[in-house]
Amino acid sequence: MNKNFDEIKDRLSIRMINFQRTNFEDGKDYVIGTEGDFSFYYVLLSPNQSEETIITYKMLQMLDITQAILHTAAIEADRSHGAHVTGLIYEEDTLNLYMLDYENEDYGASLILDKEIRKAIWQHLGRNYFVMPSSIHEVMIAPDYDILDPEDFFKIVRDCNASRAIVNESDILSYEVQWCTEAGLIINARAKEEFLNVMKTVNELKE
Template identity: 25%
Template sequence: MDYETFKQEMTEDLKQRLYERGVEDVEMSFHNVEKANQHYESLTVRQEGSNVGVNFNIESAFAEYEHTGDYAGVLAESTHAIMQGLENVPSVDTSELTNYEAMKEKLSIEVISAETNAELLTKIPHESMEDMAVVYRFVLESNDTGRASILVTNDMIDHMGVTHEQLKADALENAPEIRPAVIQGMSEVMREMMGPEAFEMFGLPEEQEEMMYVASVPDKNSGAGVLAYQDFMDQAAEKLGGDFYILPSSIHEILLVPDNGDKAADDLRDMVREVNATQVSPEEKLTDNVYHYDSKEHIFELAEKFEARQQEKAETQIDEKTEEHGSVLKDLKDKQKEVAAKPPVKDAAEKATKAKGGEVL
């Protein structure tokens, strides 16, 4: 079965399966969806009378069918996913979607890869942050079953009559309030994941020096955006006790490693690339790079830029010491020449005595 045939049969079968589960009068249509790290054709399912629908990745379903050959299994999984989506569709007042004063209270900040999303970035307001891009999203609802949100586009803010600068200012004010940054030690995160009993069973100490921290937001959805919060870097520096490296674990969270001289940026970079290649799905990947925050000079930058800056500082200090040392040597040599140019004390005395007709004893 080719892709177009699959789409047609899947649409008809899904309608029947949904009807059997009590979901009647659904409208189905296909749309191209462009999201961070993703671009795919979606089957949009909307119940009659509802202004919000569910987007289902039909390309992913077809890929699963091609891989397994199990059409019935793919249909069952697709029906279940769409049913869950319809049951959790948020109630949205569409009149608010064009009302910026109502929507700005839902503004959130996210960071994505600038290279991977180069085409998307031409259509949305964003800021550059090294090789990442800071983007904006209206979060309508977020709970354990998922999140309903809208990526802010250039067309959207033009229609609302809002400037890029105003959007940025409002997002920087609101995002930390509705989705505050949460920084936890890795042992604390493990304790939460494993539960206190399992944590103790493995003999892990209650109190230990944290070698790594995790930063995200409370719902851990697109939490890497905390990087762009105005006070995040200094808050993290205070918690970690100074300078630190930033490892982009995914678009959902970042890892912070204290810069205490024990870790080399190259080793951390290799670790990030290995994890991205083996454990992070393409749609959740941020970047392969490592970053550094200089808490004294308040500079966030790529780790390689930090290393280059430190090398330049070291070379400048060496040059200054060399110049200072050279200056001291020059002063000594000049002094030696000055002394050498003066006649010895005895010669000077003889000349003075003879001038008076006397004799030196």
């Protein structure tokens, strides 16, 4: 690995993006990643964090690193900024909600890409949970009590995204709700039942 990468890796960061609402410059070979239904890109912050440069594949070649190495380093750099989880109430305490973001920084939605953070959230809740894309700056966490249908969470996201009082149009992240397990797996919430059925079948075959 290029020693220059060791000197800059702590200044890497991840930016979540909604490709349906954002047009990158034509001709740029930006390094793009996906996790579940989330899409994102990587940036290098200036030493004082006042400016950022989007990471390209050409830069990866110059640094002599793979995208996997870049991703791991960016996840660790973002984690060092500190995840902040806030308890919220929705519709008169009928649904427990939590917000995951940075306490004093923007772009905290990328924290949900960190598998260790997803597993830590499960340990705190003691159950699987839904992830609703509040904006590019934060995501909402809802414990899965097997009471509400996944489509109820999709409706919450649609309603929030439709309100400029809740989220700016330029900050809309996604309309897709994710679902997370104890192991940190993240999948589209509509695939929850299929996943559980497959796991049930696998466990029965093991018996």
